Amino acid sequence: MSPARRSVALTPDVRFAPDTFVIIAGPCAVESREQLLETAAAVAAAGAHVLRGGAYKPRTSRHSFQGLGAPGLDLLRDAAMRTGLPIVTEVLDPRDVDLVAGAADMVQIGSRSMQNFPLLREVGRLRKPVLLKRGAAATLDEFLKAADYVAGAGNEDIVLCERGIRSFDPSVRNTLDLAAVPALRRACPFPIIVDPSHGTGRADLVAPMALAALAAGADGVMIEVHRDPEAALCDGPQALLPGEFAELVGELRRWAACSGRSLPVPEDAVRREA
Ligand code: PEP
Ligand code: MN
Numbered sequence: 001m002s003p004a005r006r007s008v009a010l011t012p013d014v015r016f017a018p019d020t021f022v023i024i025a026g027p028c029a030v031e032s033r034e035q036l037l038e039t040a041a042a043v044a045a046a047g048a049h050v051l052r053g054g055a056y057k058p059r060t061s062r063h064s065f066q067g068l069g070a071p072g073l074d075l076l077r078d079a080a081m082r083t084g085l086p087i088v089t090e091v092l093d094p095r096d097v098d099l100v101a102g103a104a105d106m107v108q109i110g111s112r113s114m115q116n117f118p119l120l121r122e123v124g125r126l127r128k129p130v131l132l133k134r135g136a137a138a139t140l141d142e143f144l145k146a147a148d149y150v151a152g153a154g155n156e157d158i159v160l161c162e163r164g165i166r167s168f169d170p171s172v173r174n175t176l177d178l179a180a181v182p183a184l185r186r187a188c189p190f191p192i193i194v195d196p197s198h199g200t201g202r203a204d205l206v207a208p209m210a211l212a213a214l215a216a217g218a219d220g221v222m223i224e225v226h227r228d229p230e231a232a233l234c235d236g237p238q239a240l241l242p243g244e245f246a247e248l249v250g251e252l253r254r255w256a257a258c259s260g261r262s263l264p265v266p267e268d269a270v271r272r273e274a
Contacts, residue, residue, distance in 0.1 A: 006189040008129050008157045010086040010105045013122045013264060014049050015190035016159050021261040022220030024088060024193070025245060025251065028235035029065060030072035042242035047249040049264060050106070051076070051085040052222060056092045056235060058112045065233040074101035080105070083191070085131035088131055097122040102262035105130070111136050111163055114146045122152020131222075133161045133195070140180060144188055159191045160184055161222060162213075164199035173201020176209055181216040192217075197224040197238045206240055209256055210265070214255050223248070 007017035016022050026049040030036050040051050055072025057065065068075070073089065080087045086105035091097055092113060101107050106129040112117055114135035123130045128148055134143045147158050162181060164174025169203045176199030184192050194213035196206045210221045226239035240248065249263075255261045 002186045003189045003261045006156065007193050008159050010050065010129055014086055016193070016219045018219075019261055021214060021256045021263050022050060022193070023048050023249060023263070024050040024220065024222040025225050026050050027054075027226050027241065028197075028214060028224050029054045029057050029233055030068055030075050030089075031065075031161055031233050033075055033078075035227065035264045036043065036075050036079050037081070037082065039225055040083050040085065041243060042227070043225055044083035044085050046242065046246035047253070047263070048085065048219075048245075051079055051087045052085065052089070052108075052224075053079075053087070053268055054090050054095065054234070056090055058090070058092055058110050059234070070099065073100065077103050078263070079144070079161075091119070091123065094119045097126070101126050101128050104142070106131050106159075108152075109133060114138055114143065117149055119147060121153045124150040124155045126138065126155055127202075128155075129157040129159060130155060131159050131193075133162055133163050134165070134180070136166045136174060138165075143180075144184070144269035147188065147190060147249070148244065149179065156190075159193055159219070160188070161193050161195050161224075162199070162218075163195040164201075174199055176200055178209075178212055178216045181218050185217060191219040193220040193222060194218045195222040197222070197229070197235070197240075201235075203240055203244070206238065207251065208243070210248055211251060211255055214259065214261075221252070223273065 025043040057067035088106040090108040091100040167175035196209035229239040
């Protein structure tokens with residue numbers, strides 16, 4: 001028998017719960033004011049519930065764009081105010097936890113940090129939801145033990161994110177392990193979402209795998225969107241254009257209805273469809 005399911009609320013309207021399906025969307029990285037505000041407006045209009053965007057980016061090479069840092073957090077706050085969307089953004093360094101948590105509605109622990117135990121303990125003392133991404137080579141047992149570091153420090157508002165694991169096939173960036181969704185469901189009370197953007201690394205595979213995540217019982221998805229993927233400073237090949245994202249939200253809404261989950265429709269989208 002699966003454990004009782006826990007609901008995690010970001011705001012009174014946005015809740016990860018058994019009867020909802022939450023869509024997180026936005027750019028991989030906050031690159032500039034114009035880029036973020038334009039993308040934020042587009043994903044909000046398309047029906048996203050949470051805005052994502054990295055101000056601190058974990059990059060394999062130190063020569064790659066590392067994110068705007070604290071000014072990126074200010075831009076995220078501005079975008080949140082303009083769109084009304086709560087934001088999720090990554091914290092990389094235990095010393096930045098209070099700064100990032102001050103700006104974010106949900107704090108993300110990225111794949112590379114899944115076993116950064118001091119960082120897990122730091123976000124465990126927050127009174128703010130934590131999005132914990134699976135390490136690219138982490139077993140489900142290790143993933144659950146990482147979540148337990150956060151819970152053990154006092155914060156049980158945890159959402160787990162399957163984001164693909166490293167495998168042998170270079171035709172995809174990662175292998176999206178969708179069986180992790182029902183397997184984690186049996187093992188823990190936390191909501192589980194899927195990131196098909198990092199999970200495949202390919203924009204053409206994102207929509208079908210987002211729909212498959214819904215069918216596998218996920219509580220939401222996280223999708224990277226960029227106004228000009230070819231010019232993106234990070235992860236362009238996996239970014240959807242705003243129009244492609246809007247189309248995907250429409251499909252998710254139809255399939256969510258079949259599985260008895262609600263996808264809150266924002267006011268102006270209701271007006272547009274009327
Ligand atoms: C991200 O979501 O911004 C990210 C860096 O993903 P991951 O940690 O899964 O690689
Ligand atoms: Mn990315």
